[in-house]
Amino acid sequence: MLTVALISRKGGAGKTTLACGLAVAGEREGLATALVDLDPQGSASAWANLRVADTPAVISGYAEQLPALLTAARNAGAELAIIDTAPHSTDAALVAARAADLVLIPCRASVADLHAISTSIEITRQARTAAAVILNAAPVQGPLVVQARTAIAGYEVEIVPVVLHHRIAHVHAFTDGLTATELTRSSKAGAELAAVFCWVHNKGLSLNGQIQS
Numbered sequence: 001m002l003t004v005a006l007i008s009r010k011g012g013a014g015k016t017t018l019a020c021g022l023a024v025a026g027e028r029e030g031l032a033t034a035l036v037d038l039d040p041q042g043s044a045s046a047w048a049n050l051r052v053a054d055t056p057a058v059i060s061g062y063a064e065q066l067p068a069l070l071t072a073a074r075n076a077g078a079e080l081a082i083i084d085t086a087p088h089s090t091d092a093a094l095v096a097a098r099a100a101d102l103v104l105i106p107c108r109a110s111v112a113d114l115h116a117i118s119t120s121i122e123i124t125r126q127a128r129t130a131a132a133v134i135l136n137a138a139p140v141q142g143p144l145v146v147q148a149r150t151a152i153a154g155y156e157v158e159i160v161p162v163v164l165h166h167r168i169a170h171v172h173a174f175t176d177g178l179t180a181t182e183l184t185r186s187s188k189a190g191a192e193l194a195a196v197f198c199w200v201h202n203k204g205l206s207l208n209g210q211i212q213s
Contacts, residue, residue: 001074002204005083005100007093007123010116013106014136016043017170018196019084021179023056025197026080028181034073038063038096039086050177056082063092066099080201090123097127101207102200104160106136109148121157130207134160134196140167162195 004022008015019035026033033056037044048058057078061069066083073081083096097103105120107113117133124131133152138145145163152159164170169180169189180189 001078001081002208003070003081003083003100004200004204005085005096005103006106007085007097007103007120008087008106009119010113011087013108013113015106016084017174018106018136019082020044020047021193022197022200023082024179025181025194027055031079032077033080033082034059034078036069036081036083038066038092039084044084047174047177063095066095070099093123094127097124097129100129102204103129103131105131105133107133109135109138109144114148114151118155121155132158132160135163137166138163140165160196160199162192162199164192164196
């Protein structure tokens with residue numbers, strides 16, 4: 001079972017929306033997927049309650065329960081697990097990072113966000129887990145994306161080559177218990193999200209051989 005954790009020590013990075021989007025994308029690609037909600041705010045669980053579809057399975061719990069939750073998901077046939085974490089809990093983030101094959105660190109193209117990722121990167125290094133920063137909710141036009149990539153490169157961490165731009169489709173979809181790929185995969189928002197999942201899945205294949213494409 002490929003396990004991907006989303007970590008951001010700063011709130012507002014769009015972590016939960018991305019976690020839900022990746023979980024749905026996994027299901028749409030034929031992978032039985034579990035979305036583990038470790039955030040006490042329960043945003044992913046609230047999103048799941050709005051859904052008509054029964055998948056992905058959303059499991060809520062605490063960080064200390066994570067090993068048991070992942071074991072239960074694996075025993076139930078899950079091929080992919082996406083972990084959504086709370087923004088301000090270092091201990092929970094470290095537990096999630098240690099349990100994951102890959103950590104994604106969502107980051108907006110702002111000075112505050114670019115500064116905040118240093119703590120998240122340090123957590124992945126303590127956990128000795130592969131990590132990549134993904135630019136999320138980025139402006140569609142202007143120089144900020146290029147500038148942000150340059151700043152991230154200074155941390156010597158991998159950068160997801162696909163940028164998720166700020167598109168209203170993500171907001172509309174989330175409030176209806178959907179994701180942008182479910183609204184219309186041919187939209188720019190849906191296409192970007194699908195491309196991110198493709199990168200994550202391929203990266204996962206290079207990290208562990210348990211998931212078959």
